[in-house]
Amino acid sequence: MAKFQCLAEAVAENLKDGDSVAFEGFTHLIPHAVAHEVIRQGRKDLTVMRMTPDIIYDQLIGMGCVEKMIFSFAGNPGVGLLRRFRDSLENGWPLQVEIEEHSHAAMANAYEAGAAGLPCAIFRGYRGAELTRVNPNIKFIKCPFTGEELAAVPSLRPDVAVIHAQRANAKGDVFIEGITGVQKEAVLAAKRSIVTVEEIVDDFGGISPNATVLPSWTVTSVVAVPGGAHPSYTQGYYGRDNAAYIEWDKVSSDRDSFTAWMEENVLKQGPEVFETRVAHLKNAG
Known part of the structure; x- marks a missing residue:
């Protein structure tokens, strides 16, 4: 309660x-x-996670609180870059943050799977997407009923x-x-x-x-x-x-x-x- x-x-x-x-x-x-x-x-x-991380994530990263970020799109909305995030990625200041980037659809499905107590989210997406080259947590599976190839990502359970x-x-x-x-x-x-x-x-x-x-x-x-x-x-x-x-x-x-x-x-x-x-x-x- x-x-x-x-x-x-x-x-x-x-x-x-x-x-x-x-x-x-x-x-x-x-x-x-x-x-x-x-x-x-x-x-x-x-390890911080969020759909569309914005300036609070810039602040957390810049203050050395963050080891890893799981996210879909990052920016100062309507303005431009997250400069502290970029400095961390490119120059390791104050720490080198690890990233796991997804699409919005993947993040939303991963939270929903986590809410349902499931180990992964399965959805249509990521076909031909370049994120698959840099994110090893994007997998593909075959539907046992239709044979369709579907994307799978780990559920998010913060x-x-x-x-x-x-x-x-x-x-x-x-x-x-x-x-x-x-x-x-x-x-x-x-x-x-x-x-x-x-x-x-x-x-x-x-x-x-x-x-x-x-x-x-x-x-x-x-x-x-x-x-x-x-x-x-x-x-x-x-x-x-x-x-x-x-x-x-x-x-x-x-x-x-x-x-x-x-x-x-x-x-x-x-x-x-x-x-x-x-x-x-x-x-x-």
């Missing part, structure tokens, strides 16, 4: 050095607050899944609306999960119980972190901070400017900074 905690407690209890962790969210509801707490607690040797959502109720049920990616599948596939939310309410009111995306028994920790997805957006609460993504390209282009920004904006800050940033964003709008 879900346990209500503060952010520092949730990360300390659920995520250890060497764990595999999925920080999921697609365009929307990206769990920045938890990633920053992971950096503050100095976690190392993590030690910890991290997501952000709009609300949790007093029982620990989690409600998500708007654009979703594979948050539900990642949580169901994981051994443990941390869900940050904009607010905790007594109940969801007139919302149909069928709309509850994650019942409390699927969630390990629930943490109230208003603004916890900033600079991504949370539908119904705040919009995307496009200026922050543009700024990140400049900040991350240089090792010294990156280190100084992380010191000032992550290492010296707590989760309350997210609420302050969102308030500024709303005032500016």
Whole structure:
């Protein structure tokens, strides 16, 4: 059953050095607050996974938290490169990250297979794809019923899944609306999960119980972190901070400017900074 905690407690209890962790969210509801707490607690040797890793992965890699990344497409959305990720790959700074690259379809199917307790995902895809040359975890099998050649990849079953959502109720049920990616599948596939939310309410009111995306028994920790997805957006609460993504390209282009920004904006800050940033964003709008 879900346990209500503060952010520092949730990360300390659920995520250890060497764990595999999925920080999921697609365009929307990206769990920045938890990633920053992971950096503050100095976690190392993590295997991180995500569809479309963006700047929180750039930050985790640049701070030396990551040993390996399993992903499909990586970039600063709408802006360009992940510069700390590239520096790690090309120059080994601060560490040489290992990569396992997949298509979006492969990642989505792998999470779903993990949620179902299956050892691999089987789907149509990867025919003629060049990723098969560099990723030995892409295999092909023959359907025993039709003879069709199908792709197979290992299921994704992270030690910890991290997501952000709009609300949790007093029982620990989690409600998500708007654009979703594979948050539900990642949580169901994981051994443990941390869900940050904009607010905790007594109940969801007139919302149909069928709309509850994650019942409390699927969630390990629930943490109230208003603004916890900033600079991504949370539908119904705040919009995307496009200026922050543009700024990140400049900040991350240089090792010294990156280190100084992380010191000032992550290492010296707590989760309350997210609420302050969102308030500024709303005032500016």
